[in-house]
Amino acid sequence: MTDTEDQLIERLEARADRRNERREFFRTALGAGAVAAVGAAAVAVGTSASAQATSETDILNFALNLEYLEAQFYSYAVFGTGLPNSQLTPGSASTTTQGTVTGGRQVSFSDPLVAQYAREIAGDETQHVAFLRSQLGTVAVAQPAIDIGSTATSAFTVAARAAGLATNASGAVDNVNGTFDPYANDQNFLLAAFLFEDVGVTAYKGAASLLTTKAYIDAAAGILAAEAYHASIIRTVLYSKGLATPSLRTAAGAISDVRDKLDGTSDDDQGIASAVVANSQFAALNGLTASNIVPTGLDGIAYGRSTGNVLNIVYLNSLAVAKGGFFPNGLNGTIVTSTAN
Template sequence: MEKIDHLIKRAVSRRSFLAGAGTATAALAIGCSSNSVSTGGGGGTNPGITDNDIMNFALNLEYLEAEFYLYAATGKGLASADAGTGAGTTTVPSGIAAVPWGSSGFAQYASEIAQDEVNHVRFLRQAITGNGGTPVSRPNIDLTFFAPLAVAAGITTTPTFNPFLTPQAFLIGAFVFEDVGVTAYHGAAGLISSSTILGAAAGILGVEAYHAAAIRTLLTESAATTSDQTYVNIANKVADLRGTLGGSNETHVGLYAGDPTVGIVAADTTNAIAFSRSTDQVLHIVYGAVGGAGVGKGGFFPNGLNGKITATAS
């Protein structure tokens, strides 16, 4: 197993990064749409994993998304009541306030998604409590991890990328998260036993898919109207890296990067079914881990997730 920060310290190029993944990620990259039910903590289907454990896994991811969008929209993170008792801290790039939007439309878009993610946090916390469980508190979150991710993806040569600097950079940051959310909820469907909870998870998946579609549309619309493919090309690099880390041969973001075979819908081309990721594959992405079992922290979660599902299984 290699971590992204280790690769960066070795100053490898993106090409050598992808080549260096080698057999460690070959199995992950083969089948993006299989409905694997690996828990990420037990190396396969684990009867000890409950619906509350799955919801707590999702809650960790919603904390991450909520923090990102709230800081982008308001310059502040979750209120203490939403973060939970003893919540971890969130590290952000120095000097951050809200993104300088430049247009009310962009600002409204960011604010609406921020509120959606806060509502997801609140819903999951209430659902876990109502199901007799204890919702985990927000773990430590590091939103500066976008910078080394950008280096690993070949977007920048030094870790300077900051998704809070411009609306376009914000879209790239959002693109990192939203497709992961959609694939994670799809992958979790096979783990949930309660039809009520499964229905709610499907509803959250739908909202995350709306978010992802809006981000993809804004990126491709900008490329079409300005003939500037810069941010579509950047998003495609994000998709490539996300696929390498998270076991998905996913489609790119748009039709403007010189490849007519890619599309704006992230689904398999045979049945048009959204890609699915196991919890293990999701952990590899958010930890920035290229392969290997037992990775329990890193990337956006410097001290790991809270709950039972915290370590990679393969």
């Protein structure tokens, strides 16, 4: 057997071990209560994701909903205010009903680099909203209701409890009554951003095969590239800070596990360290934990998610539902239902 074959077998075995570890993680560490808490974040409906229309306009409006969420989160975190109302209204009076934003406030960044990165990403996300609205014109959907708060019932807290990251007033881990405040400090902000950024990348990757108009494909590719840069910034900073504070790498891995649990049985999502699939032969130089800044498969290609699987994550529900999590009243548009996993 050649060295190449040995390496391939080792990678496949490592992938199988990682899948088993994740299943055990959710069976024992999180427990049924945490998974149930995620499932309780939305109400089930009778329609299936596969029955949803997938015209190019539908896809762009689906992307616009996600950009509203990201832009509002970063805008509040950096500036303490949300997007201007002129960027939230429907393209025409009959398109959709505009929702409000719950929560959100400015982060008192302690690291000037994190603050600058956040400011840059906030600007890009705001421009993504403006660009998609300009492309859609009168058929652009309004911003739906968005939850980016930090209360005991907020979407961030529900996700944090499932990941084992919620804490009580004394700072102790409490995944029953604890909360998660993404605006409390640099570390919490980075973890909250990590929850969103990888989802945005996989959403645009998954939508690529659904577009046929050259101008739309070019626009989606451009936004995908920007989202991938954003994700790499967040992953790199978390990994770097995780060298001094290993719990950050562990926390990012737990968030990855939650996303993986929500979006189906395939083991695609990856944390920022250790579980390197495609490049395991380059692991651990100079005694450092191997980085995983670019999550790919054995072919070195980033993976994508279907619209239904993206909704599983932002709704925080592995069932077929039409609302929940960060979108308490669902998305505006035609594509609104997650996949039953």
